[in-house]
Amino acid sequence: MVKIDKTEFGFIGYFNAMASPCECLIETENYQTALAITQIAADEAWRIEKKYSRYLKNNVCAQINQSNGAAIAIDQETFKLLDFANTCYEISNGLFDLTSGVLRRVWHFNQNTELPSQKSVEELLPLIGWNLVSFDQKSVCLAPGTEIDFGGIGKEYAVDVAVQKIKEYKPDLSVVVNFGGDLRVTKKPKNKPKWNIGIDSLLISKIEHSVSIGVGAVCTSGDTEKFILSNERRYSHILNPKTGWPAEGCPKTVTIIADQCLQAGVLATLGMLMGAEAEAFLTQQNVQFHCQR
Amino acid sequence: MIKIIPAQINCSIILKVLMILCTLLASGCSNLGVKPWERDLLAKPEMALTSSPIEAGLDEHIYFSKEATSGGRSFAGGGCGCN
Amino acid sequence: MFVKNIQLLKAITFALGVIMITNFYASAAFANSSAKQKLQKRLSDYQGQVIYIDFWASWCKPCRKSFPWMNSLKTRFYDQGLRILAVNLDKDQVLAKEFIKNNPALFDIIFDTQGEIASEFKLEGMPMSFVLDRNGSVVASHVGFNSKKITDYEAEIVEALNQRELAND
Amino acid sequence: MQLVKQKNKTVAGAIAAAALSLLGNSAKADGEFWDFSRDWKFNSGILYYGEQDRVSALEGVFSATHEKDLDDKFNFKIVIDSLTGASPSGAVVQPGVQTFTRPSGKGQYTVNAEEIPLDDTFRDTRVQVNSQWTSPIWDESIVSYGVHLSKEYDYLSTAVNGNIAWNFNQKNTTFSLGLSLAKDSFDPEGGVPIPFSSMVIDMGQFANPTEFETAFDLTRGTTSEDKETLDILMGITQIINRKTVMQFNYSYSDVSGYLNDPFKVVSRVDQDGIALEHLYESRPDKRVKQSFYWQAKHYLTGSVADISYRYMTDDWEIDSHTIDYKHYLTLDNNQYLEPQIRWYQQSAAEFYQPYLLEQSIIPENISADTRLGEFSALTIGLKYGWRTDSGNDMAIRLSYYEQSMKDSLSSHPGVLNDLQIYPDLKAFFIQYTYDF
Numbered sequence: 001m002v003k004i005d006k007t008e009f010g011f012i013g014y015f016n017a018m019a020s021p022c023e024c025l026i027e028t029e030n031y032q033t034a035l036a037i038t039q040i041a042a043d044e045a046w047r048i049e050k051k052y053s054r055y056l057k058n059n060v061c062a063q064i065n066q067s068n069g070a071a072i073a074i075d076q077e078t079f080k081l082l083d084f085a086n087t088c089y090e091i092s093n094g095l096f097d098l099t100s101g102v103l104r105r106v107w108h109f110n111q112n113t114e115l116p117s118q119k120s121v122e123e124l125l126p127l128i129g130w131n132l133v134s135f136d137q138k139s140v141c142l143a144p145g146t147e148i149d150f151g152g153i154g155k156e157y158a159v160d161v162a163v164q165k166i167k168e169y170k171p172d173l174s175v176v177v178n179f180g181g182d183l184r185v186t187k188k189p190k191n192k193p194k195w196n197i198g199i200d201s202l203l204i205s206k207i208e209h210s211v212s213i214g215v216g217a218v219c220t221s222g223d224t225e226k227f228i229l230s231n232e233r234r235y236s237h238i239l240n241p242k243t244g245w246p247a248e249g250c251p252k253t254v255t256i257i258a259d260q261c262l263q264a265g266v267l268a269t270l271g272m273l274m275g276a277e278a279e280a281f282l283t284q285q286n287v288q289f290h291c292q293r
Numbered sequence: 294m295i296k297i298i299p300a301q302i303n304c305s306i307i308l309k310v311l312m313i314l315c316t317l318l319a320s321g322c323s324n325l326g327v328k329p330w331e332r333d334l335l336a337k338p339e340m341a342l343t344s345s346p347i348e349a350g351l352d353e354h355i356y357f358s359k360e361a362t363s364g365g366r367s368f369a370g371g372g373c374g375c376n
Numbered sequence: 377m378f379v380k381n382i383q384l385l386k387a388i389t390f391a392l393g394v395i396m397i398t399n400f401y402a403s404a405a406f407a408n409s410s411a412k413q414k415l416q417k418r419l420s421d422y423q424g425q426v427i428y429i430d431f432w433a434s435w436c437k438p439c440r441k442s443f444p445w446m447n448s449l450k451t452r453f454y455d456q457g458l459r460i461l462a463v464n465l466d467k468d469q470v471l472a473k474e475f476i477k478n479n480p481a482l483f484d485i486i487f488d489t490q491g492e493i494a495s496e497f498k499l500e501g502m503p504m505s506f507v508l509d510r511n512g513s514v515v516a517s518h519v520g521f522n523s524k525k526i527t528d529y530e531a532e533i534v535e536a537l538n539q540r541e542l543a544n545d
Numbered sequence: 546m547q548l549v550k551q552k553n554k555t556v557a558g559a560i561a562a563a564a565l566s567l568l569g570n571s572a573k574a575d576g577e578f579w580d581f582s583r584d585w586k587f588n589s590g591i592l593y594y595g596e597q598d599r600v601s602a603l604e605g606v607f608s609a610t611h612e613k614d615l616d617d618k619f620n621f622k623i624v625i626d627s628l629t630g631a632s633p634s635g636a637v638v639q640p641g642v643q644t645f646t647r648p649s650g651k652g653q654y655t656v657n658a659e660e661i662p663l664d665d666t667f668r669d670t671r672v673q674v675n676s677q678w679t680s681p682i683w684d685e686s687i688v689s690y691g692v693h694l695s696k697e698y699d700y701l702s703t704a705v706n707g708n709i710a711w712n713f714n715q716k717n718t719t720f721s722l723g724l725s726l727a728k729d730s731f732d733p734e735g736g737v738p739i740p741f742s743s744m745v746i747d748m749g750q751f752a753n754p755t756e757f758e759t760a761f762d763l764t765r766g767t768t769s770e771d772k773e774t775l776d777i778l779m780g781i782t783q784i785i786n787r788k789t790v791m792q793f794n795y796s797y798s799d800v801s802g803y804l805n806d807p808f809k810v811v812s813r814v815d816q817d818g819i820a821l822e823h824l825y826e827s828r829p830d831k832r833v834k835q836s837f838y839w840q841a842k843h844y845l846t847g848s849v850a851d852i853s854y855r856y857m858t859d860d861w862e863i864d865s866h867t868i869d870y871k872h873y874l875t876l877d878n879n880q881y882l883e884p885q886i887r888w889y890q891q892s893a894a895e896f897y898q899p900y901l902l903e904q905s906i907i908p909e910n911i912s913a914d915t916r917l918g919e920f921s922a923l924t925i926g927l928k929y930g931w932r933t934d935s936g937n938d939m940a941i942r943l944s945y946y947e948q949s950m951k952d953s954l955s956s957h958p959g960v961l962n963d964l965q966i967y968p969d970l971k972a973f974f975i976q977y978t979y980d981f
Contacts, residue, residue: 306797306835307777307797310779310795311779325717325718325783325784325785325786326714326715326717326718326783326784326785326786327717327784327786327787328715329715329716331787332784332787333787334787334788334844335784335787335788335790335844337844337849339849339873339875339881340790340842340844340849342782342790342792342840342842344851344873345940345978346588346608347588347589347590347606347608347978348590348928348942348976348978350606350622350624351590351592351604351606351976354604354626355592355594355946355974356889359916359922359946359948359970360865360889360891360916360922361861361863361865361891361894361916361917362834362836362855362857362863362865362867362889362891364776364778364796364798364834364836365794365796365836365837365838365853365855365857365867366794366838366840366853366855367778368706368723368725368776368778368796368798369774369776369796369798369834369836370704370725370727370774370776370798370800371702372673372693372695372702372704372727372729373671373673373695373697373700373702374669374671374697374699374700374702374729374731375628375671376806376916
């Protein structure tokens with residue numbers, strides 16, 4: 001359920017979703033409104049998690065992944081998500097690929113486990129490839145053994161949808177919707193120039209310094225805790241779908257500030273996959289970014 | 294095989310009791326009771342007829358193994374070799 | 377042996393009578409018509425809209441599950457002319473406010489501590505909800521809130537919404 | 546590997562455009578809209594029961610309930626209890642030391658002079674599991690059905706039950722009808738003793754152990770026995786007014802099959818009260834119990850009074866009355882105190898005798914099990930409950946239970962006159978419950 005606390009700028013609404021703490025920073029003095037806004041965000045987060053999380057058994061994600069070759073009927077929302085992933089795949093020359101999720105069978109990142117063998121990674125590569133996924137408005141069909149993991153865009157999509165719903169409900173209020181570090185602000189705050197994330201909300205565990213933002217989204221890819229250290233080389237958990245390995249010399253984390261969460265999220269992931277050329281690639285995209293080496 | 298309704302059941306007693314229960318039901322009860330929205334106190338956990346099923350179960354087990362009477366609030370069968 | 381049971385029953389009915397008398401009190405039906413006035417005001421605010429009236433109380437378990445669903449009703453059908461009014465029947469408003477703190481409501485709530493509106497609508501159970509069409513007459517109602525029957529509840533509302541569109545705002 | 550610019554639109558721009566088309570008109574999504582995160586409720590409890598220098602038991606209960614919707618529940622319960630210590634064997638107290646054979650036929654135990662014989666082989670662990678499904682039917686009624694399984698070292702009990710509750714009069718009146726069928730099977734170590742056979746006690750009169758064994762086996766009939774129980778429970782729950790609810794139950798219970806307690810004996814004594822032999826008891830193979838139960842709960846400001854009365858009568862001529870009163874006192878910040886007083890009184894079974902006189906003819910049924918004798922019992926308890934800061938309920942209850950037997954015989958033969966024949970029972974039990 002949701003919980004609400006009073007703060008000097010208004011209210012903070014807390015709840016848990018997508019296996020991470022979520023919160024809404026709401027610039028309002030009206031308790032009822034703060035409560036309702038948090039509930040809208042929570043309903044959206046739970047709905048999307050329930051539908052697309054790969055940890056649940058009988059949801060859309062599970063149906064698609066257990067279809068082993070059969071065509072699965074999908075609704076319009078799923079079609080649009082697949083379409084979005086398809087565009088990202090094409091414009092990133094295959095670097096952004098939802099089918100790379102199977103790599104977690106061999107890669108384990110909880111506190112200095114060993115590296116997978118090259119052979120075990122290579123065995124998985126034939127299962128990976130967006131070309132193995134065919135879909136249309138009504139259905140999707142995967143090659144047997146191939147799996148889709150919406151984890152790459154699930155949280156960002158939830159933030160964007162929640163922000164949209166909150167803007168419908170109270171268009172003139174400034175609200176920060178923050179799902180486990182991926183956040184977006186609905187509107188510029190009135191009582192102060194910018195939101196100071198990191199001080200107002202401690203959720204950005206991935207980066208060590210605070211971000212101040214008026215309106216727009218902030219997403220971070222990479223992780224200060226989740227990585228493998230092997231003969232002094234740091235292996236990030238962002239894996240290149242083509243090689244099955246993280247990019248050489250990639251930063252610890254890449255943080256992007258952009259208009260929507262989805263845009264920021266995909267760009268952050270691509271930044272990580274650029275490895276040593278992350279900074280060069282991101283400056284070319286003329287978006288605000290911060291790489292933490 | 295379990296004899297479903299053993300012949301020797303003394304039906305007259307059961308019928309008498311059923312008859313009493315029904316008269317109690319039909320006559321006295323229609324004017325007793327509350328409006329649906331007046332059940333606030335009755336909805337409190339401590340007002341449930343068996344407010345702690347765990348405690349009732351533990352008590353039932355003790356008294357079943359120490360006395361010759363059981364049940365009343367629930368089925369009488371003990372379900373253990375302790376008597 | 378059976379004779380003893382009869383005396384037993386007489387004893388019980390006597391005890392029953394004693395308890396009844398000791399705490400019989402005239403419920404003070406002082407004229408608190410503010411509940412009815414609030415209802416009338418809201419009904420006039422929602423003139424020409426389809427109204428979903430839900431009677432609830434903090435101690436009624438299904439209500440905890442109906443609130444999120446009514447929230448989603450509002451966000452989905454508000455612009456098609458659905459208005460939701462939740463009538464709280466708690467004797468003690470503090471409990472109702474506590475309930476709202478944990479179960480946020482996007483819809484309007486009025487308090488009917490004496491149950492006047494409830495008796496007017498001749499409530500048969502808790503919770504109970506009524507669907508009023510655009511000219512204010514009750515077209516559907518259901519007792520209780522069963523998550524399996526949600527599609528039926530929504531069908532009743534959509535049907536009322538789709539009826540002859542009154543020329544209104 | 547350099548990402549080529551997409552026709553003068555940066556990659557970032559293309560992604561933004563794709564995101565916009567995804568989010569554009571909020572995509573129509575089907576699916577539910579709320580999250581019942583807390584569907585499962587857990588109740589647990591542990592009880593220590595200890596009698597003064599006799600039996601002590603530890604019983605743990607864990608119950609999990611999943612409530613999909615109002616009155617639409619599944620409950621699973623597991624109970625584990627272990628029993629140690631000695632309980633009266635039924636043999637009569639004697640001025641001298643006595644020796645008895647263990648029920649299994651292996652080994653003996655001795656009892657001091659002037660002490661009531663207690664058999665301490667009574668050590669057992671029991672596991673019980675129950676599942677109960679409840680769901681609404683015909684929109685105003687509730688049906689519930691379940692299974693029960695209980696396994697001990699030498700005892701297996703299986704049961705199924707079903708119950709229907711009709712609500713009417715705006716749920717002010719509920720009529721319920723329940724049925725339970727149970728089958729228990731029992732195969733004691735050492736076989737089932739033949740009723741009235743005499744306990745074989747090796748006082749050296751046997752040349753070798755096999756001779757003792759053949760004599761012992763003569764007192765053993767079948768290796769296992771079973772019994773069937775049919776329970777019918779009819780009840781009315783009536784709401785009297787905003788503060789009072791009452792329940793009236795009638796229950797009919799028919800148990801048939803092997804009803805003896807294989808560990809219990811009856812001593813045959815001569816006119817001086819000296820025990821000649823100990824005969825294995827024999828009870829009828831059928832028992833019909835009926836009980837009338839009435840309970841009322843009344844809400845007072847800040848407390849709840851809970852009173853119940855039960856009258857039981859059966860065809861073993863046992864009549865019993867039980868009065869149980871609890872007073873639930875609410876203290877501040879979610880704490881409460883609940884004192885309890887329970888009075889129980891039963892008459893003796895018509896075949897109950899503390900011992901058998903040598904010259905009297907052997908009756909058709911006889912048992913010296915004090916639980917079938919005439920006694921009254923008092924329980925005094927106090928329960929203290931509180932809510933932990935994470936919102937879970939805990940409670941501790943201390944109770945004292947005392948049985949005092951009534952000596953229905955005017956006098957006793959010889960030495961028994963100045964011995965304490967009827968064992969009294971004093972016990973206390975501590976119960977801790979935790980719901981989360």
